[in-house]
Amino acid sequence: MTKKAQTPAVQNGNTDPNTLQLHKDPAQTDAAQIAAMALGSVAANAMTARTFAKGTFGTLDVTECVMTLKQRVDTTHDGNLKHAETTLTAQAAALDAIFNEMARRAALNMGEYLEATERYMRLALKAQGQCRATLETLAGIKNPPVIFAKQANIAHGPQQVNNDSFPSSTRIRAHARKRGTTPDELLEGPQHGSTNMDDRAATTPTRGHPAVETLEPIHWPRKPRRKSGGGA
CATH class of the missing domain: 1.10.287 (Helix Hairpins)
Known part of the structure; x- marks a missing residue:
């Protein structure tokens, strides 16, 4: 037995609320337009919402449901x-x-x-x-989180990236070449005016040989000689 459709909650000019009316698109055939509507998300979800709302609001007009949901989707696409x-x-x-x-x-x-x-x-x-x-x-x-992303240097192939906030060995070597010395060169020789490794720090003269006390003798236990296994 076929269940009789209930009266739609909102009356409009459509004679059948269960018939989806489409506006003709001259750029598409009727079959292509019907397929695009059937496989799209708007019409399918509008039909699902209409089915679940039937127990509360009665039989809603399917065309009006699709158009209402389409307007909401367009509003979301606009950022509202x-x-x-x-x-x-x-x-x-x-x-x-x-x-x-x-x-x-x-x-x-x-x-x-x-x-x-x-x-x-x-x-x-x-x-x-x-x-x-x-x-x-x-x-x-209402309040989307703020994401702080660090700089990512991604290179495909040989590439040198120098960040000002991080010292690199390349910058150290370039600075050393500019000064005429290398980072591991001892600051010795007449060109620096000092024979010390670092002429910035003052040194205090000390005695050449500090006093050394005599150690007490250590008496180790005498180990017995190992007896040989052969005869005398």
Whole structure:
């Protein structure tokens, strides 16, 4: 037995609310336009939303559902996220209502029906977790996080990159060549005016031979000689 379709919630000029009306595109054939609509995301999700909304709002006009969802998608593409914020805010409120109802039922069964209490409490905590996640998503849309990315030097082949904030061995060698010395050269010789390794630090004269005390004799135990295995 075929179920009779319910009266649509909003009346319009369409005679059949279950018939999807398309605007003719001269650049496409009818078959190509129908295939593009059927394989697209807007029409398929509009049909799914229409099916789930039927129990609450009755039979909605399929053409109006597709056009409404298409306008929301275009608004999102333009960078307007007000509808997304509205949806998340409303869903968070609905999830909070589910949490309170499940928690209330858990409290009513507490003390007598522990199994029912546990099931209702689990459903309540699941709704609470989904509500928190929804609010976190909403906060991320309103205040997106700032990402600080470090500089990445990626080279395909031989390439030398000198960053001013980090010293490199190439810069040290170039600076040493400019001064006429190498980093590991001792600062000795008459060209530096000193025979010390570093003429910047003052040295204190000391005695050539410090006093050395005589060590006490150490008496080691005498080891017995090993006897040979052969006869005398």
